[in-house]
Amino acid sequence: MGQVTTLLLPLGWTLPIVPELDDLTVGGLIMGTGVETSSHKYGLIQHVCESYELVLPDGTLTKCSRTENPDLFYAVPWSYGTLGFLVAAEIRIIPSKPYVRIKYHPAQSADEMTQLFIKESMKTRENDFVEALAFSDESGVVMTANFCDVFESGKLNRIGHWYKPWFFKHVEDKLKNDQSSVEYIPLRDYYHRHTRSIFWELQDIIPFGNNPIFRLLVGWLMPPKISLLKLTQGKTVKRLYEEHHVVQDMMLPIKHLSKCLKVFHDEIKLYPLWLCPFYLPKEPGMLAPPGDEGEMYVDVGAYGEPRTLHFNNVKTIRQLEKATKDFNGFQMLYADSYMTREEFREMFDHSLYDKVRKSLPLCDEAMPAIYDKVHKEIKE
Structure with a gap:
């Protein structure tokens, strides 16, 4: 999270949800959970994610979203790495001040x-x-x-x-x-x-x-x-x-x-x-x-x-x-x-x-x- 805010804030953008501790990782927050003081507006971290890319247990690289492989998309949050390895995530950003x-x-x-x-x-x-x-x-x-x-x-x-x-x-x-x-x-x-x-x-x-x-x-x-x-x-x-x-x-x-x-x-x-x-x-x-x-x-x-x-x-x-x-x-x-x-x-x-x-x-x-x-x- 520390790296994300260092990158986005000077550009005038931010994630809708930024959990506090610098060392929290995007993958950990998605596979586990991420909550922050803006979550009353946006929900948990998975609710501002648009898509994931995972390496599945058989080695296949797969993308999922609300419209593409939706079952996998909704099953990933809180799965704790038990469905595959998360290698990429597309997350919404919003304007910041x-x-x-x-x-x-x-x-x-x-x-x-x-x-x-x-x-x-x-x-x-x-x-x-x-x-x-x-x-x-x-x-x-x-x-x-x-x-x-x-x-x-x-x-x-x-x-x-x-x-x-x-x-x-x-x-x-x-x-x-x-x-x-x-x-x-x-x-x-x-x-x-x-x-x-x-x-x-x-x-x-x-x-x-x-x-x-x-x-x-x-x-x-x-x-x-x-x-x-x-x-x-x-x-x-x-x-x-x-x-x-x-x-x-x-x-x-x-x-x-x-x-x-x-x-x-x-x-x-x-x-x-x-x-x-x-x-x-x-x-x-x-x-x-x-x-x-x-x-x-x-x-x-x-x-x-x-x-x-x-x-x-x-x-x-x-x-x-x-x-x-x-x-x-x-x-x-x-x-x-x-x-x-x-x-x-x-x-x-x-x-x-x-x-x-x-x-x-x-x-x-x-x-x-x-x-x-x-x-x-x-x-x-």
Whole structure:
């Protein structure tokens, strides 16, 4: 994503959906999922894709779109590389502007935050971007933003500079001030606002990382590459990380947000929580809203060390999975999944996926099924 924005923004264009972290790849976002604060307007990353090119299990290079090989086109998203190797994607682009005008709306109660967040998420014409950070079970900040060409004097915040506070800490200060405020951020800085602190994961890795002196002297080295961190993990560190750390995104109808937040609080008491709305249209594929029409959903992201005394990684994730399934939601599969095969197939619509796998020569022999690739115990 970092390379894409570096290329497109100087030309006055952008992708409709630009997930935050620089190192996220186009292929990973399509085969997995990609969501961003503009998703209430555009949906997930697959919904702005026009076509894919894949090398299939038998070595055939195939193109698919909504009109050409449509079954394959709709089966690719969330297939996690189990139908073939994605080698090219055609994605829509839209005009961009150099800045965003962002408004911070502090909320001092759960009801105020969820109601405001839902209200702003439904304003698909008025708001180009919508996001919220919940800092406790009773407080948070809802943010709305729009493209703009100019900024007001004294209100430009180049949040992407290495010496600037981490974005989530900057937002937390807005909550403490308890007053709505407006500022302007360069568009690329806004897109990658969570990169320098890896959302808020870096505070567990480098607790003093947001110290002004640290930021000034070595902030330009941040963040460390996630792939490098994983590569250099020893067995003990990896075990401790798995037993005392949560990285999960649960996606559910936005009407269930209040209930979902209560479940997250009861099970993990982990804050901040990232709230990002997205529209889920009624289309073929793994994800489908329960009704006959599209529906507004929300991604609830939990990243860090839980604060509940009874935390048990497997049991707790199972509880979150059950709640998500009860809410007609979906679990992002980049993270640990402990669902049974039957539960997994109930959560995700496999009808088209199974049909496509059967139609592709050598697919069953060469490629694992999604469940076998993402389930925690099986992939280990």
